[in-house]
Amino acid sequence: MVRRPTNEPSWYKDAVVYEVHVRAFRDSNGDGIGDLPGLTERLDYLQDLGVTAVWLLPFYPSPLRDDGYDIADYRNVHPAYGTLRDFRRFLREAHRRRLHVITEVVINHTSDQHPWFQRARRAPAGSPERDYYVWSDTPDRYAGARVIFEDAETSNWAWDPLAGAYYWHRFFSHQPDLNYDNPAVAKAIQSIADFWLDMGVDGLRLDAVPYLYEREGTNCENLPETHAILQRLRSHLDHRFPDRMFLAEANQWPEDAIAYFGDGNECHMAFHFPLMPRIFMGLRMENRFPIIDILEQTPPIPESAQWGLFLRNHDELTLEMVTDEERDYMYRHYARDRRARLNLGIRHRLAPLLGNDRRQIELVNALLLSLPGTPFLYYGDEIGMGDNIYLGDRNGVRTPMQWSSDRNAGFSQGNPQRLYLPVITDPEYHYETVNVEAQARNSSSLLWWMRNMLALRRRHPVFGRGTIEFLHPDNERVLAYLRRGEGEVVLVVTNLSRHSQYVELDLSEFAGIRPLELFGQQEFPAIGKLPYLLTLGPHGYLWLSLVAGRPGGQPPSVEAGKRITLPGASETAFHDPVRHDLELALARYLPTRPWFGHPGRALREVILQDVIPLGRRLPDTYLILLEADYLQGESDWFLVPLSFAFGEDADDVRHHQPELIVAEVVEEDLRGIAFDAAGWPPCVTTLVEMIRQRKGQSGEEGAVGFQAATGMPPPATPRDPEVEVSDNPDGHTTVAVAGRYVLKLYRRLELGVNPDLEVRLFLTEQPRQEAVEVECRCLGDVAGRETGVGHHHHRDQ
Ligand code: NOJ
Ligand code: CA
Numbered sequence: 001m002v003r004r005p006t007n008e009p010s011w012y013k014d015a016v017v018y019e020v021h022v023r024a025f026r027d028s029n030g031d032g033i034g035d036l037p038g039l040t041e042r043l044d045y046l047q048d049l050g051v052t053a054v055w056l057l058p059f060y061p062s063p064l065r066d067d068g069y070d071i072a073d074y075r076n077v078h079p080a081y082g083t084l085r086d087f088r089r090f091l092r093e094a095h096r097r098r099l100h101v102i103t104e105v106v107i108n109h110t111s112d113q114h115p116w117f118q119r120a121r122r123a124p125a126g127s128p129e130r131d132y133y134v135w136s137d138t139p140d141r142y143a144g145a146r147v148i149f150e151d152a153e154t155s156n157w158a159w160d161p162l163a164g165a166y167y168w169h170r171f172f173s174h175q176p177d178l179n180y181d182n183p184a185v186a187k188a189i190q191s192i193a194d195f196w197l198d199m200g201v202d203g204l205r206l207d208a209v210p211y212l213y214e215r216e217g218t219n220c221e222n223l224p225e226t227h228a229i230l231q232r233l234r235s236h237l238d239h240r241f242p243d244r245m246f247l248a249e250a251n252q253w254p255e256d257a258i259a260y261f262g263d264g265n266e267c268h269m270a271f272h273f274p275l276m277p278r279i280f281m282g283l284r285m286e287n288r289f290p291i292i293d294i295l296e297q298t299p300p301i302p303e304s305a306q307w308g309l310f311l312r313n314h315d316e317l318t319l320e321m322v323t324d325e326e327r328d329y330m331y332r333h334y335a336r337d338r339r340a341r342l343n344l345g346i347r348h349r350l351a352p353l354l355g356n357d358r359r360q361i362e363l364v365n366a367l368l369l370s371l372p373g374t375p376f377l378y379y380g381d382e383i384g385m386g387d388n389i390y391l392g393d394r395n396g397v398r399t400p401m402q403w404s405s406d407r408n409a410g411f412s413q414g415n416p417q418r419l420y421l422p423v424i425t426d427p428e429y430h431y432e433t434v435n436v437e438a439q440a441r442n443s444s445s446l447l448w449w450m451r452n453m454l455a456l457r458r459r460h461p462v463f464g465r466g467t468i469e470f471l472h473p474d475n476e477r478v479l480a481y482l483r484r485g486e487g488e489v490v491l492v493v494t495n496l497s498r499h500s501q502y503v504e505l506d507l508s509e510f511a512g513i514r515p516l517e518l519f520g521q522q523e524f525p526a527i528g529k530l531p532y533l534l535t536l537g538p539h540g541y542l543w544l545s546l547v548a549g550r551p552g553g554q555p556p557s558v559e560a561g562k563r564i565t566l567p568g569a570s571e572t573a574f575h576d577p578v579r580h581d582l583e584l585a586l587a588r589y590l591p592t593r594p595w596f597g598h599p600g601r602a603l604r605e606v607i608l609q610d611v612i613p614l615g616r617r618l619p620d621t622y623l624i625l626l627e628a629d630y631l632q633g634e635s636d637w638f639l640v641p642l643s644f645a646f647g648e649d650a651d652d653v654r655h656h657q658p659e660l661i662v663a664e665v666v667e668e669d670l671r672g673i674a675f676d677a678a679g680w681p682p683c684v685t686t687l688v689e690m691i692r693q694r695k696g697q698s699g700e701e702g703a704v705g706f707q708a709a710t711g712m713p714p715p716a717t718p719r720d721p722e723v724e725v726s727d728n729p730d731g732h733t734t735v736a737v738a739g740r741y742v743l744k745l746y747r748r749l750e751l752g753v754n755p756d757l758e759v760r761l762f763l764t765e766q767p768r769q770e771a772v773e774v775e776c777r778c779l780g781d782v783a784g785r786e787t788g789v790g791h792h793h794h795r796d797q
Pocket of ligand 1: 066069070106171207208249314315
């Protein structure tokens with residue numbers, strides 16, 4: 001059974017999706033073509049980047065005349081990319097890193113090389129085999145349907161000499177459309193979807209979904225029959241795979257696009273095609289109107305539905321969903337070079353579209369990540385990759401990922417002439433300077449900025465789930481909106497202009513509140529009754545938290561977002577999706593403790609790296625190992641003994657030490673807490689006992705071992721000792737136990753042997769040094785961090 005990254009059925013609402021083509025990411029065997037083993041090798045990169053899902057373009061056997069959207073076999077892997085086994089391994093590795101995987105089912109058409117088509121053209125007219133596709137004796141049926149690939153095709157009909165008939169195709173003529181009037185077709189597609197879902201794929205993008213049916217006298221798009229078939233696919237999905245997702249590719253106006261959500265009974269997601277060009281228009285016009293206008297024209301969507309937002313993808317920047325004037329405007333401003341135009345669109349990547357202007361790149365991404373929906377990033381745009389408009393069709397935006405300044409940009413060890421497409425060598429975007437390795441080293445790079453933004457977004461579910469409300473300040477160059485969600489309100493203010501702007505916002509509803517700027521965790525002046533004045537630099541943007549949801553710097557209090565709901569016993573806190581909530585709670589908790597030791601250092605996120613249960617010795621108590629990532633600089637590792645308590649124990653902590661509460665915990669009708677148990681007598685005695693008995697304990701990834709430094713065991717400890725706890729900014733907590741000895745818990749863990757412990761060990765071996773003596777130490781060899789808990793006692797007591 002495949003382990004799923006989360007059991008939250010609406011995971012796609014909190015997702016950030018990374019779109020990537022297998023062949024473009026990493027070539028593992030030097031044949032010049034990216035492959036599944038190569039992609040698997042680079043999953044750590046995606047995890048570090050902070051995306052939560054990967055969308056793979058078609059990787060099936062195909063003549064590759066439409067880069068794989070021309071499928072010749074739906075149930076296999078193109079040999080250049082690997083094998084089904086490689087795919088299964090990729091899926092497993094992605095899931096292990098809590099990444100969801102979205103793949104493609106191209107349901108509208110196949111390659112003309114698909115056995116179905118080869119069979120159809122040879123079968124007699126009217127036979128069920130012939131009927132898999134749409135045929136005609138004349139090329140004039142369905143004249144109301146437009147030609148989509150207008151640079152390549154002149155008609156939607158193509159002549160097949162073998163069949164002696166015309167066949168219907170909405171895209172390239174080598175991509176015949178399937179005939180959904182034949183029930184066998186829907187059945188076949190259904191079983192293909194099941195094939196991949198059974199394997200464990202989390203979501204399916206349904207390509208070209210508006211075109212499934214043809215009817216005379218219509219434009220053959222969005223027909224009722226098409227919706228009926230989607231409903232059938234969905235009800236089957238809900239029945240067999242309730243936690244998976246359908247994503248519609250329907251390049252349509254909002255009112256037609258929302259039809260693909262049905263009443264929550266068709267697709268879970270659909271791309272918002274009309275919004276995308278309007279983000280670019282608003283930016284160039286320095287006016288918020290196009291963006292607000294299209295979102296206000298977008299009708300509300302069902303509860304379970306979610307828009308997919310994107311700036312760029314593997315196709316041309318499509319201008320189908322704009323008026324003729326708007327298209328002219330876009331061409332004039334974004335595609336002066338005619339070669340950059342393709343079909344009804346522009347074949348540029350994000351950075352070249354925006355003149356490689358870092359400010360504008362940040363601004364549009366800040367919009368992408370804060371407007372309502374799930375953001376989709378296109379591979380390479382996170383480092384500002386360039387494109388090559390001389391490569392024909394859409395190949396210029398599909399060149400190899402740039403990993404380093406090595407040969408072939410670190411994409412492949414092969415002969416440069418063998419690459420499926422050449423790497424970018426344009427002087428401005430040359431892979432020697434624009435690459436992952438160079439940017440990973442520079443914390444001011446676009447890559448770092450993206451990582452920080454993604455981490456920030458992940459901490460605020462309001463961006464994926466909240467409502468939007470536009471503000472209407474006089475200054476139209478400023479786009480301002482409120483995102484409201486459970487217990488959280490964030491104000492987003494964006495300057496679309498290349499000059500500094502000021503704006504006065506009516507925020508009287510929030511009078512008395514001090515906004516917290518989310519990137520740097522800076523408090524802003526309190527909001528009063530008068531309009532709130534903000535100034536923004538050129539293309540500047542602010543995300544201001546107005547209510548709750550504040551990681552870092554704030555003392556913990558009982559507030560929404562600090563509460564975790566457990567589906568079962570305490571260990572379920574470490575399963576997804578609760579694990580993530582716990583990480584959020586810990587991100588709030590850490591900066592409040594003296595041993596955190598970094599006042600003012602802004603946390604990017606906290607990652608739970610290991611969990612070591614104390615097991616039967618002390619149920620519901622765990623040593624947890626955390627990685628704290630900061631907005632700037634190296635990360636730190638911390639150790640927290642975390643205990644779950646209900647009833648009296650919980651009341652006791654609530655009453656005497658509320659500052660140790662990490663989260664409120666709800667388990668069915670029980671109300672409890674998760675708290676830092678470092679100084680909790682049962683935890684202290686358990687640890688001391690473990691040291692005495694030199695008991696080891698293993699966790700998810702590593703283990704702690706307890707080891708005596710001298711032959712002398714520590715004295716037995718009373719069961720409920722008096723303890724005196726003190727936290728130290730050097731990164732430890734000391735617990736004086738029953739006035740007899742001291743347990744020193746190293747909170748901040750260093751790689752290697754803890755120098756402090758070494759000194760104490762040394763002291764132990766020099767018995768005449770009387771002051772302090774180490775009896776034993778506990779070693780956590782977790783992820784190479786040796787020192788976990790240290791223990792010593794005063795000799796003469
Ligand atoms: C939509 C895909 O995004 C595009 O790349 C492809 O060419 C067409 N569908 C036709 O399959
Ligand atoms: Ca390869």
